[in-house]
Structures are given as C-alpha cells and as structure tokens.
Amino acid sequence: MRPSLLDPLFASLSSLPGIGQKTGELYARLLGRETLEECRIIDLLFHVPQGLIDRRKQPGIALSPAGAIVTVTARVDRHQPPPRGNSSVPYRVYLQDDTGEMALVFFRAKGNWLEKMLPVDETVMVSGKMDWFNGRPSMVHPDHIARIAEGESLPLVEPVYGLTAGLSPKMLRKTIEAALARVPDLPEWLDPSLVKQQEFPQTAEALRQIHDPQDADDIDPQSPTRRRLAYDEFLAGQLSLALVRARLRRTPGVPVRPTGELSEIVVRALPFSLTSSQSTAIGEILKDMSGEDRMLRLLQGDVGSGKTVVALMAMLAAVESGGQAVLMAPTEILARQHLATIGPLAEKAGIAVEILTGRTKGRERDEILDRIASGEARIVIGTHALFQDNVNYENLLLAVVDEQHRFGVHQRLRLTAKGISPHMLVMTATPIPRTLVLAAFGDMDVSKLTEKPAGRKPIQTVIMPAERIGDIVARLKTAVSEGRKVYWICPLVEETEESELMSVEERHAVLAQTFGARAALIHGRMSGPEKDAVMLDFKNGDTRLLVATTVIEVGVDVPDATIMVIEHAERFGLAQLHQLRGRVGRGSEASSCILLYKGKLSENAQARLKIMRETEDGFLIAEEDLRLRGEGELLGTRQSGTPGFVIASLEAHGDLLEIARKDAHYLLDRDPELNSPRGEAIRTLLYLFRRDEAIRFLKAG
Numbered sequence: 001m002r003p004s005l006l007d008p009l010f011a012s013l014s015s016l017p018g019i020g021q022k023t024g025e026l027y028a029r030l031l032g033r034e035t036l037e038e039c040r041i042i043d044l045l046f047h048v049p050q051g052l053i054d055r056r057k058q059p060g061i062a063l064s065p066a067g068a069i070v071t072v073t074a075r076v077d078r079h080q081p082p083p084r085g086n087s088s089v090p091y092r093v094y095l096q097d098d099t100g101e102m103a104l105v106f107f108r109a110k111g112n113w114l115e116k117m118l119p120v121d122e123t124v125m126v127s128g129k130m131d132w133f134n135g136r137p138s139m140v141h142p143d144h145i146a147r148i149a150e151g152e153s154l155p156l157v158e159p160v161y162g163l164t165a166g167l168s169p170k171m172l173r174k175t176i177e178a179a180l181a182r183v184p185d186l187p188e189w190l191d192p193s194l195v196k197q198q199e200f201p202q203t204a205e206a207l208r209q210i211h212d213p214q215d216a217d218d219i220d221p222q223s224p225t226r227r228r229l230a231y232d233e234f235l236a237g238q239l240s241l242a243l244v245r246a247r248l249r250r251t252p253g254v255p256v257r258p259t260g261e262l263s264e265i266v267v268r269a270l271p272f273s274l275t276s277s278q279s280t281a282i283g284e285i286l287k288d289m290s291g292e293d294r295m296l297r298l299l300q301g302d303v304g305s306g307k308t309v310v311a312l313m314a315m316l317a318a319v320e321s322g323g324q325a326v327l328m329a330p331t332e333i334l335a336r337q338h339l340a341t342i343g344p345l346a347e348k349a350g351i352a353v354e355i356l357t358g359r360t361k362g363r364e365r366d367e368i369l370d371r372i373a374s375g376e377a378r379i380v381i382g383t384h385a386l387f388q389d390n391v392n393y394e395n396l397l398l399a400v401v402d403e404q405h406r407f408g409v410h411q412r413l414r415l416t417a418k419g420i421s422p423h424m425l426v427m428t429a430t431p432i433p434r435t436l437v438l439a440a441f442g443d444m445d446v447s448k449l450t451e452k453p454a455g456r457k458p459i460q461t462v463i464m465p466a467e468r469i470g471d472i473v474a475r476l477k478t479a480v481s482e483g484r485k486v487y488w489i490c491p492l493v494e495e496t497e498e499s500e501l502m503s504v505e506e507r508h509a510v511l512a513q514t515f516g517a518r519a520a521l522i523h524g525r526m527s528g529p530e531k532d533a534v535m536l537d538f539k540n541g542d543t544r545l546l547v548a549t550t551v552i553e554v555g556v557d558v559p560d561a562t563i564m565v566i567e568h569a570e571r572f573g574l575a576q577l578h579q580l581r582g583r584v585g586r587g588s589e590a591s592s593c594i595l596l597y598k599g600k601l602s603e604n605a606q607a608r609l610k611i612m613r614e615t616e617d618g619f620l621i622a623e624e625d626l627r628l629r630g631e632g633e634l635l636g637t638r639q640s641g642t643p644g645f646v647i648a649s650l651e652a653h654g655d656l657l658e659i660a661r662k663d664a665h666y667l668l669d670r671d672p673e674l675n676s677p678r679g680e681a682i683r684t685l686l687y688l689f690r691r692d693e694a695i696r697f698l699k700a701g
C-alpha cells in the first residue's frame with residue numbers, strides 16, 4: 001500500500017486547477033503518456049527545468065542575439081494589422097528602445113486583444129525568442145507580455161522547461177506552482193552521514209528548489225539539489241534490482257527442457273541459415289533456461305544483427321517444454337512487426353501467435369485473455385498491456401523484453417511481480433557500456449550478436465549539404481522508378497519554436513509533387529492503426545518513399561528498403577543516426593544513406609558525420625559517441641539523460657551510482673524486508689520513484 005502521505009503527489013494531474021480535456025492532452029504529450037489519466041502530479045514535478053532566463057541583464061533590442069530567449073523593455077510605437085481579408089499576413093506590433101526597433105509578430109491574432117495588451121506609447125516588457133531577418137529583429141508570438149504601467153512585471157529569473165506545441169511557458173509554470181503546493185513533508189531515508197557529506201537538501205526541499213533556480217549553478221547537474229534527486233533515483237533503482245534478484249534467488253526456476261521438435265521445423269523453414277553469433281546466443285540462452293536458477297540474460301546485438309530469430313528460438317523452447325512465452329515490444333508498431341515476422345514461422349510449427357496491446361479491445365480482448373489464461377495461447381506478443389493486472393498466464397516460462405532503451409527497470413519488475421517470475425531475456429539494440437548495463441539492468445548475464453548475417457553489402461554513406469536536395473530528388477526519382485524503396489527522415493512533426501526545422505508534413509507535401517501517391521507519411525502523432533496501414537503499404541510496395549520522423553528509428557524491418565535520406569543529420573546524435581541508418585542494409589541489395597546537413601557544421605557535428613561515413617560497426621560507433629557526447633546521447637535520449645531515469649544521468653552522476661549500489665546492498669543485508677524505521681522510509685522512496693513494484697518482492701508483500 002502506498003504511504004498516504006504520498007497521495008497528493010500521486011493524484012491525477014487533472015486535479016490541479018486549469019487542466020481541462022484540451023490542456024490535459026498537452027500535458028499527456030509533454031510527459032510522454034497516452035492520456036491525461038496516466039499523468040500524476042509527481043510526473044510533472046519530475047519534468048525539471050533545462051535552463052533559466054535571467055532578466056536581471058537586458059541588453060536592449062539591437063544587442064539581443066539571434067536565436068536567444070531575451071527580455072526587452074520597450075515602448076510600443078505602432079500597430080500594423082494585416083490587410084483586410086488576408087489572414088496569411090501576420091499582425092505586427094513595433095517596439096522601440098534606446099538601441100533600436102523590433103517587430104512583434106502574431107499570426108491569426110485578434111486585433112482587439114493586441115490593442116489591449118500593447119497600447120501605443122505604453123512601455124511593456126516582452127520575452128521570447130529573438131529572430132533576426134535581413135538585419136531586422138523580430139519576435140514571433142512572445143512567451144510573455146507585461147504592461148509596466150499596469151504594475152505588471154515578469155519574474156527576474158525564470159526557469160525554462162521543455163515544452164510541447166500549444167503549451168506556453170506561462171501555463172506550464174502556473175501548473176507547476178500548483179503542483180509544488182502539494183508537496184508534503186517527506187521522511188529522510190538516507191543515512192545522515194551521507195546527507196552531510198554530500199550536502200544534500202531534503203527530498204521535498206530539493207523538489208521545490210529544482211523548480212526555482214536562482215542562477216546557472218542551480219541548473220547544473222552537479223547542484224546539490226539535482227545530485228540529491230539523482231541519488232534518490234539511483235538508490236530506488238538499485239534497491240528494486242536487488243529486490244528482484246533476492247526474489248529470484250528465493251524461488252527456484254522451472255527448468256526448461258526443450259525437445260527441439262518445434263525449433264527444428266522453424267529452423268528448416270528459415271530462408272537463411274543462422275549466423276554463428278546467433279547459434280552461440282541461442283546455446284547460452286537454452287543452457288540458462290535448463291537450469292534451476294532463473295535466467296536473467298541480456299541479448300545485445302547491433303542493428304540488423306537478427307535478434308528476433310534468437311528470441312523466437314528461446315520462445316519455442318519454452319513452448320516445447322509445455323509452457324508459454326511472451327514477447328513485449330516497446331511500441332505498437334514493433335509489436336505488430338514482431339507478429340508479422342514470428343507469426344508465420346511459428347505457424348509452420350503449428351503454433352498460433354496472439355497479439356495483445358493497448359489497442360486490443362472489447363470481445364476480442366476478452367477472448368485473448370481467456371486463451372492466455374487457459375494456456376491455449378502459447379506465444380503472445382504485445383506491449384506493456386501484456387502485464388496488466390487482468391492478464392493471467394497458465395504457465396509462463398519465458399518473457400522476452402525487447403527493450404530498445406524504451407523501458408525502465410520497473411516494467412520488468414511489473415512482469416516478475418505477476419507472481420510467476422519466468423525466465424527473462426532482455427533485448428537491446430545499441431551496444432552499451434558496462435556501467436550503463438549495471439545501472440539499467442543490474443548484474444545480468446550478457447549474450448552478444450557480434451556479426452551480421454552473411455551476404456549483407458556495406459551501406460554507402462555520403463554527406464551532403466541540404467542545398468543539393470534537387471539533385472537527390474532527381475536521383476531518387478530514378479531509383480523509385482526502378483522499384484527501390486526510400487526512407488526520408490525529418491527531425492520534427494510540426495513547426496514548433498524551432499521553426500527552422502523542416503516539418504515532416506511540409507517535406508511530404510513537397511516530395512509528393514514529384515512522387516505523387518507513391519510518397520507516404522508517418523509520424524508519432526498518427527493513431528496506431530494509421531501508422532500500421534502506412535507501414536503495410538510501404539512493406540507491400542504500394543508506396544515507395546516514406547517520409548518519417550524518428551518513429552521508425554527502432555526496430556522497423558523492411559528488408560527491401562535500400563535508400564535512406566536523413567535531413568538535418570547534424571542535429572542527431574551518433575547512436576540515433578546509427579539506429580536510423582540500420583533501417584537500410586537489411587537485405588541482400590546494396591544500400592545507401594544520404595546525410596543532409598544545413599548551415600555551417602560545428603566541429604563535433606563534423607566528427608559525428610565523419611564517423612558515420614567511415615564505419616557501420618555499432619560497437620565502434622558507441623565508443624566514439626561516448627567520447628564525443630557522453631552516455632545520455634549514446635542512447636539517443638538527448639536531454640533526458642540516462643534511460644529509465646528522470647533526473648539521474650550516468651554521465652553527470654556516475655559517482656553516485658556506485659554509492660547507491662553499495663547503500664542498497666547494505667540496507668537489504670540488514671533489513672531484507674524493509675521493516676525497520678529506515679526501511680519504512682525507503683518504501684516511501686520506492687513509491688516516489690515508481691519503483692513500487694519492487695515492494696511486492698518483499699516476503700510479506
């Protein structure tokens with residue numbers, strides 16, 4: 001049971017003032033949740049500022065740098081409404097200060113509102129991103145406007161948060177303030193000497209401080225506030241991993257003794273022979289599964305190295321031994337893709353494969369749940385829906401988690417918490433360093449797929465300035481008419497504050513002029529069935545050019561797609577480029593990858609693109625990436641640091657991880673059931689960081 005003192009933090013975000021259906025959707029998107037119902041107040045509090053605006057210094061209009069968030073105090077000189085009946089022209093309001101003049105630009109704005117907010121001759125304070133165009137400064141839709149004459153002002157220091165289109169900094173700030181008011185006093189769960197040595201604030205205080213930075217030091221990952229929360233998070237993570245391991249040790253596994261009948265049929269049906277890496281990995285997995293101890297193994301393989309077949313063989317072993325196996329994918333697209341690959345192969349061996357995702361509803365869902373409970377369903381593929389409370393397995397022997405860096409520890413815990421603790425195989429794509437494995441997975445055994453299937457031709461990678469798009473399109477036209485398939489990757493779904501980024505929709509519209517209906521579009525804001533339909537058309541060849549955001553980054557497998565264009569390649573991290581490029585070069589045809597860049601490349605961006613051109617070796621790329629960018633980037637999660645963690649980042653807080661690991665062991669050695677007073681407080685910590693599934697691993701739980 002969750003300690004009642006945390007109730008206010010786990011209340012729905014919708015209980016805060018001003019959050020209706022519409023804003024709720026924005027918050028769900030911001031926090032990466034499907035619906036508002038899934039957003040808790042604590043989730044918002046863990047959405048921490050990435051920077052701060054310091055209004056204590058205001059350089060004036062003419063000295064405000066392009067692209068920077070600036071604050072200007074100036075006099076309203078004149079309004080320039082758009083010509084009547086022409087709503088495509090923006091409404092402009094001109095401001096002047098001692099240094100010069102600038103325009104505030106409003107699209108589809110209401111004139112009355114602007115006249116009220118920005119009366120001529122009045123002095124106002126505005127804040128927003130400064131653009132310079134042809135030597136003239138302007139600000140499109142300022143984030144804030146304050147009328148000095150009305151006694152309004154802007155805070156002199158303001159935190160800057162990651163936003164989503166439609167959510168203004170002001171709205172977010174207000175909601176966070178309301179959320180902060182709900183933070184209760186929390187017990188101290190850390191050892192007093194550590195608190196003293198590290199100069200940690202209390203957790204509740206740290207939550208308040210992190211949202212109220214006073215200067216750049218407070219934003220720094222090394223600030224005591226951030227280090228405190230990072231430590232809490234690492235400790236919660238390490239405790240959960242340790243609790244799982246303790247539980248695994250307590251309950252012996254069910255040895256899996258495969259007969260080999262099914263896997264033989266499938267191996268014979270494969271259109272290729274297994275690589276020796278694949279065979280070795282399968283051998284290691286079967287050996288683990290045949291023992292009394294539960295398997296807890298990580299399968300690491302570079303892009304396109306053929307992890308799926310390995311997983312299938314492990315699942316067949318579980319089935320042969322009279323049990324069930326599940327495969328959990330991080331996204332709906334990937335779950336369906338696994339079904340498409342695995343389904344027909346398993347069918348050859350007479351096994352029907354079921355799929356269960358958030359989208360499976362109503363009668364269909366009930367029937368599938370029945371078949372899972374009765375054991376009729378032997379292999380089930382799905383998303384995290386596989387482990388919801390109402391899913392009961394007859395005899396689950398193996399769970400394969402296709403992690404792709406999207407899950408955290410607690411999804412795996414949830415799975416084991418179903419009381420069944422099956423053998424577990426976790427698959428990850430990019431090779432990751434040992435420390436990261438430790439943080440995210442604990443002490444797991446590792447199998448690696450080090451070679452690619454035979455017959456793969458190297459991917460030819462070229463780097464080109466975006467100005468050459470015309471040539472590229474002409475070349476693609478020929479390629480498409482010869483029947484080839486192309487991915488075209490754009491960085492963002494729609495124009496946001498980073499307006500210079502080409503939106504995927506716009507790019508699709510442009511390419512459709514050349515490719516007509518053969519050009520398709522896919523992005524993360526489309527519904528699941530829409531995405532499936534688009535992928536299917538592309539797979540079948542009904543469309544040949546797929547304009548996409550990074551939704552296709554992980555795991556998408558269309559072996560006859562052979563060309564990839566990546567726009568703004570300079571903005572992607574190496575790991576992400578490698579993952580994206582891994583979508584081509586998956587068949588026997590030669591493939592190519594065109595990395596387009598815009599503007600002058602920074603030294604670091606040049607180095608990244610050069611590495612991409614020189615090698616396809618994921619292990620090497622991972623090392624280089626680590627050198628250039630640090631671990632957060634290695635996993636393709638640019639701002640959010642280490643996957644599975646909201647505040648902690650290995651790059652910044654690696655020293656704390658080791659302390660947390662020892663602390664967790666020390667704690668559990670002395671108080672394995674967390675019954676002491678400190679143990680009680682530790683339970684609160686686990687709940688706070690949503691590692692509460694781990695509590696079920698306590699004997700009493």
Ligand SMILES: Nc1ncnc2c1ncn2[C@@H]1O[C@H](COP(=O)(O)OP(=O)(O)OP(=O)(O)O)[C@@H](O)[C@H]1O
Nearest residue numbers: 272273274275303304305306307308429453555557
């Ligand atoms: N031994 C093999 N020989 C030839 N082709 C293979 C072999 N094993 C797998 N493949 C094919 O290679 C492609 C990639 O396999 P798979 O989708 O399992 O890769 P992956 O390891 O999951 O990579 P990613 O992480 O990039 O998705 C598939 O089309 C698969 O059918």
